[in-house]
Amino acid sequence: MATNKKRGLQTVSFINPPVISSWASIVGPKEGEGPWVNDFDWVLENINFGENTFEKAESKMIREVVKLALSKIELKPVDAELLLAGDLLNGLPSSNYAARELQVPFFGLYGSSSTMAEAIINGSMLVDGGFYERIISATGSHHYSVEKQFGHSAEQSRKTLSTSQWLTTGAGAVVLESSGIGPRITCATIGKVVDMEQYDINDLGSAISPAAADTIRMHFSDTNRSPNYYDLILTGDLGKFGTVLIKEFFIKYGITPEPNFSDCGVLMYRDKQDIEAGGTGCGCSAAMFCGPIMRKVSGGEINKLLFVGTGALISKEAYMQGETIPGIAHAIAIENDLFTTV
Amino acid sequence: MATNKKRGLQTVSFINPPVISSWASIVGPKEGEGPWVNDFDWVLENINFGENTFEKAESKMIREVVKLALSKIELKPVDAELLLAGDLLNGLPSSNYAARELQVPFFGLYGSSSTMAEAIINGSMLVDGGFYERIISATGSHHYSVEKQFGHSAEQSRKTLSTSQWLTTGAGAVVLESSGIGPRITCATIGKVVDMEQYDINDLGSAISPAAADTIRMHFSDTNRSPNYYDLILTGDLGKFGTVLIKEFFIKYGITPEPNFSDCGVLMYRDKQDIEAGGTGCGCSAAMFCGPIMRKVSGGEINKLLFVGTGALISKEAYMQGETIPGIAHAIAIENDLFTTV
Numbered sequence: 001m002a003t004n005k006k007r008g009l010q011t012v013s014f015i016n017p018p019v020i021s022s023w024a025s026i027v028g029p030k031e032g033e034g035p036w037v038n039d040f041d042w043v044l045e046n047i048n049f050g051e052n053t054f055e056k057a058e059s060k061m062i063r064e065v066v067k068l069a070l071s072k073i074e075l076k077p078v079d080a081e082l083l084l085a086g087d088l089l090n091g092l093p094s095s096n097y098a099a100r101e102l103q104v105p106f107f108g109l110y111g112s113s114s115t116m117a118e119a120i121i122n123g124s125m126l127v128d129g130g131f132y133e134r135i136i137s138a139t140g141s142h143h144y145s146v147e148k149q150f151g152h153s154a155e156q157s158r159k160t161l162s163t164s165q166w167l168t169t170g171a172g173a174v175v176l177e178s179s180g181i182g183p184r185i186t187c188a189t190i191g192k193v194v195d196m197e198q199y200d201i202n203d204l205g206s207a208i209s210p211a212a213a214d215t216i217r218m219h220f221s222d223t224n225r226s227p228n229y230y231d232l233i234l235t236g237d238l239g240k241f242g243t244v245l246i247k248e249f250f251i252k253y254g255i256t257p258e259p260n261f262s263d264c265g266v267l268m269y270r271d272k273q274d275i276e277a278g279g280t281g282c283g284c285s286a287a288m289f290c291g292p293i294m295r296k297v298s299g300g301e302i303n304k305l306l307f308v309g310t311g312a313l314i315s316k317e318a319y320m321q322g323e324t325i326p327g328i329a330h331a332i333a334i335e336n337d338l339f340t341t342v
Numbered sequence: 343m344a345t346n347k348k349r350g351l352q353t354v355s356f357i358n359p360p361v362i363s364s365w366a367s368i369v370g371p372k373e374g375e376g377p378w379v380n381d382f383d384w385v386l387e388n389i390n391f392g393e394n395t396f397e398k399a400e401s402k403m404i405r406e407v408v409k410l411a412l413s414k415i416e417l418k419p420v421d422a423e424l425l426l427a428g429d430l431l432n433g434l435p436s437s438n439y440a441a442r443e444l445q446v447p448f449f450g451l452y453g454s455s456s457t458m459a460e461a462i463i464n465g466s467m468l469v470d471g472g473f474y475e476r477i478i479s480a481t482g483s484h485h486y487s488v489e490k491q492f493g494h495s496a497e498q499s500r501k502t503l504s505t506s507q508w509l510t511t512g513a514g515a516v517v518l519e520s521s522g523i524g525p526r527i528t529c530a531t532i533g534k535v536v537d538m539e540q541y542d543i544n545d546l547g548s549a550i551s552p553a554a555a556d557t558i559r560m561h562f563s564d565t566n567r568s569p570n571y572y573d574l575i576l577t578g579d580l581g582k583f584g585t586v587l588i589k590e591f592f593i594k595y596g597i598t599p600e601p602n603f604s605d606c607g608v609l610m611y612r613d614k615q616d617i618e619a620g621g622t623g624c625g626c627s628a629a630m631f632c633g634p635i636m637r638k639v640s641g642g643e644i645n646k647l648l649f650v651g652t653g654a655l656i657s658k659e660a661y662m663q664g665e666t667i668p669g670i671a672h673a674i675a676i677e678n679d680l681f682t683t684v
Contacts, residue, residue, distance in 0.1 A: 004472045007423070010447050012473045053663050081349070082532065090432035090491070092452050093657035093665070100535040100655075100668050105352050107460055107532065110434050110450040118449055122464070129471020130346045131354045149432070149659070190424065190449065193442040313442075315435035317491070321395050323435070326442050 004128070010189050010215075011222035017184035018127040020334065021134075021177045024069035025291035026061050027283075028143065028169025034269045039292035041068055047144065047169065055093060058142035061171040061283075062087065063098035066138050069173040069290075077102040080136040080175070082126065084119040086110045087139060088146050088282055095139075104136070113208075113237050114191075115139040116172055116286040117309020117330040121188040123176045124332075133178045140171025141283035150316055163203035165239045165265060166275045170283030172290030181337070183297045183305075188332045189219040193313065195326035201319060204280055204312040205242025205265065208327030212238060212310045213249030215329040219306065220255065223333075227257035231302045234293060236285035236310035236329070237265030239278035264288035285309055303336040346470070352531050352557075353564035359526035360469040362676065363476075363519045366411035367633035368403050369625075370485065370511025376611045381634035383410055389486065389511065397435060400484035403513040403625075404429065405440035408480050411515040411632075419444040422478040422517070424468065426461040428452045429481060430488050430624055437481075446478070455550075455579050456533075457481040458514055458628040459651020459672040463530040465518045466674075475520045482513025483625035492658055505545035507581045507607060508617045512625030514632030523679075525639050525647075530674045531561040535655065537668035543661060546622055546654040547584025547607065550669030554580060554652045555591030557671040561648065562597065565675075569599035573644045576635060578627035578652035578671070579607030581620035606630035627651055645678040 005012045025040045032043030042064070049057035062085060070076060083102060086109040087094040099106035111118035119137035126132050146167045176185070194214050198207035212235050220226060227233060238246055243263050250257060264285040265278035289307055296302045310329045319325065347354045367382045374385030384406070391399035404427060412418060425444060428451040429436040441448040453460035461479035468474050488509045518527070536556050540549035554577050562568060569575060580588055585605050592599060606627040607620035631649055638644045652671045661667065 005423070005474060007475065015472075055657075055659055055663065081347070086452065088433075089657065090659065091430075091454065091655065091657035093655070093660040096535060096655040096657070096668065096670075097660070097665070099670075100537050103534055105532040105534055106670065107464060108452040110428065110452045112433070122449060122468075125468050125471055125473050129467055129473065130357075131467050131471065132347060133349065190447040192445055192447055193438060195442050313433065313435070313438040315397075315431065315433035315438070317397055317432065318435040318439070321397065323439070326438065328438075328441075328448065 009222040010218045011187055012125060013187040014124060014128040014185060016128055016178060017186045018124045018176045018178060019180045019182040019184055020174050021180045021182050022069045022073045022175040023290040023294045024065050024072060024173050025287040026065045026171045027287050031168060031170055031268060033273060036292045039295050040287060054142050054145035058087060058140060058145045059094040059097040062094050062138055062140040063101050065140060065171040065173045066102055066136055069175050077104050080104045080134055081132045082135045084109055084123050084135065085138045086115040088141050089149055111328060112311030112313055113280060113282045113285060114309035114311030114328055114330055115282040116289060117307065117332055120174060120332055121190060121330055124185045124188065127176050127178050135176045136173055137176060138173035139282045139286045141168060141281035143167045143169045146281060161202045162276055163241045164276045165204055165278050165280035167281040168268060168279040168284035170287030172286030174290060183334050184337050186333045186335050187223060189215050189222060191215040191329045193326045193328050195324055197324045199324055203241055205239035205277055206245050207325040208310045208312045209238050209242040209246040210249060211327030212308055212329040213246050215331050216308060217253045217255060219331045227255055230260060230304045230306045233257045233261045233306045235263045235308045237280040238263045238310060239265040241277050297334060305334040307332045307334060351564040352560045353529055354467060355529040356466060356470040356527060358470055358520060359528045360466045360518045360520060361522045361524040361526055362516050363522050363524050364411045364415045364517040365632040365636045366407050366414060366515050367629040368407045368513045369629045373510060373512055373610060375615060378634040381637050382629060396484050396487035400429060400482060400487045401436040401439040404436050404480055404482040405443050407482060407513040407515045408444055408478055411517050419446050422446045422476055423474045424477045426451055426465050426477065427480045428457040430483050431491055453670060454653030454655055455622060455624045455627060456651035456653030456670055456672055457624040458631060459674055462516060462674055463532060463672055466527045466530065469518050469520050477518045478515055479518060480515035481624045481628045483510060483623035485509045485511045488623060503544045504618055505583045506618045507546055507620050507622035509623040510610060510621040510626035512629030514628030516632060525676050526679050528675045528677050529565060531557050531564060533557040533671045535668045535670050537666055539666045541666055545583055547581035547619055548587050549667040550652045550654045551580050551584040551588040552591060553669030554650055554671040555588050557673050558650060559595045559597060561673045569597055572602060572646045572648045575599045575603045575648045577605045577650045579622040580605045580652060581607040583619050639676060639678065647676040649674045649676060
C-alpha cells in the first residue's frame, strides 16, 4: 500500500499531486466594490440573486459557482464524480439544495470558514487515493442569511466594534483532477481544534489565529520547509486583529513569514468601505482563493502558495451557554508544475 | 495510480479493505429500555450525562464513545491520526468540542442521520488511499438538544402522529485501520440527493426512503451483486412508514431484499415504548451499527452486511420557507474476512 503520510505527522503528501483544473468565484455587490472586482468571475448586481430569500440566494451561489467552474473547462455537473460542499447555515441547506440540483454524489462538510480548505484537502486525498478522477469542492456564504441565523444584522452591535468582521457574500469552487495541466496540490496539513478560551464574538479573528499559527507551525515542522519556501502564505479570515495576533505566535514559534504573509479577510475590502476588521465567513476565503489568488497562481505571479483555511467554531447555542470559541485551520500547499507548464 | 472506481459508477471498491478494529456505542435511558440493552456498551442512567445542558451531554457522548472505542483495543485518542465526526446541531458544536478535548486532527462532516455512514466511507477511502493507518469516525445525537433546536418537544405535535419518529439519544464510533483482524469494509456507494417533494416533517421516513432505494439500486447495479449476497441489508432510520414505502421502490426497481432487510429506526425500540414510527437522528443508526449489529458481525451471525445510512436533509429555515425535504443515503459493504478469522 502506498504510504503518503508518516505516523505522528499532521501532514499528508500526494504521490500524484491532484491538479486544480478549473476554479470559479462569485461575490456580492459589496465585495464587487473591493479591490478585486476584475478578478472574480461573477459579481452579483443584486444581493438577492433573483431569489425571494437570502437562503435561496446562497444555495444558488453554490450551485452556480460549481457549474461555472465546470463550464470553464467545457464540462457539466454530470462530469464530476463527487461533490464536497458545505456552508454556514444550520443543516447545510445551501449545499444540500445545490447538490439536489447538480445531481452529483455528495458529501456534506462543515468546517465553518475553513470549509473550502477542508473540501480541497479531503477531495485531494480521494483523488490521489485513486477513487476519483474528477471531484468538485465548493462552499459559499451570504451575508444576510448567516447574519439572520446568528440573530444580529449589520445594524446591530457586532458590526460597530473595530474588531468586528463583515460576513462576506461569496462562493468558490475548484475542480480537482487526477491528471492534466495546472497548479497542483502537493501536500496538506490537517489541523486540530485549538482553544485559547476566547469569548468575544466580536473578535473572531483573534479566536482563530492560535489555530492558524498551530497548523502553520506543524506544516513547517512536518515538511522541513521554511516560510520562504512559499511565495505567499495566505490565511483565511483572521482579519486585521487576528493578523496582528498571529504574528505574536509566529515570534513565539520562531517563524518569520513576512513579507510573504497575507490574509483573505484583510484583502477582501477597501479601507474606505467601512468594514472594520475585514471579511469573514466561508465565502470570504473561498472567493478570494478561487478568484484573485488562483488568477495569480495560474498567471505565474505566485508559484508556491500555502493556503491556510481558518474557521471559528462558533455555535450560537454553545456561546449563549458560556462556551468559548475554538478555532481550526487546515493548510494546503499549491505549486505550479513548472516542468509541464514551460 | 490505483484505480478503485470505474467512471460513471457511484461505488468505490477498496484494494486493501480497511478493517473495523474496534467500535463502541452509548445510548440514553429510553434506548436502554429497548430490546438491545445488553448490546450497547454504555446505557446512560441519566439523560443529562452529568452535564448542565443537553448540548454538553451530546458532546460528552461523542467524546466518550470515541475514547471507549479506542480503549477497547488499548489505545488512546493520541493514537488516532484523524477524527471524522459530525452531529445535528447548528455549527456541529458537539463534534467540535469533542475534537477540542480529544486533540486529534479533525474534519467536520454533516450528513444529517447519514453522518455515521458518510464518516465511515470517507474514512475508509483515506485509509485505503494510503494517507492514514488509523482513523476514528463518530457521530451522536441527543433527543433534547435536537428537539430544542427544531423548536418542538416530546409534548408537542410532531410526536403525536403515527408517522412521527423519536429522535434517538445515542452515539457510535468505529476505528478504521489499514491492517489487522476484523470485519472489513470492501466497497461503498455514495448517494445523490433525492427529492420526491415530501413536505411532511412528521414523516421523515417517507422523505428519505426514495434516496435509500436509489442508493441500494445503484449499489447492486455497480457491483453486479444481488440482495441475497448479503446476510442483512440494514437501512438507517426509515422507520415503520419509510420501510413500507421503500418496499414499493424495491418492487419498482426489481429488487427483492426480503427477508434479509431491516432498519435501525424500526429495531431501536420496543412496540410498547410508545415511540410511534421508530427512531431517527444520527445517533440512531450510529448506536445500532456500533452496538447490536457489529456484535452480530463480529460474532459471525452476520458475515456480509450492507449498511445504508440515511439522512433527511431538513433545515428548519428552509422548511419554513416552503422547501421540500430531500434525502440522501450512502451504502457500505462490511464483510467478515473468513479466510483470516478461521
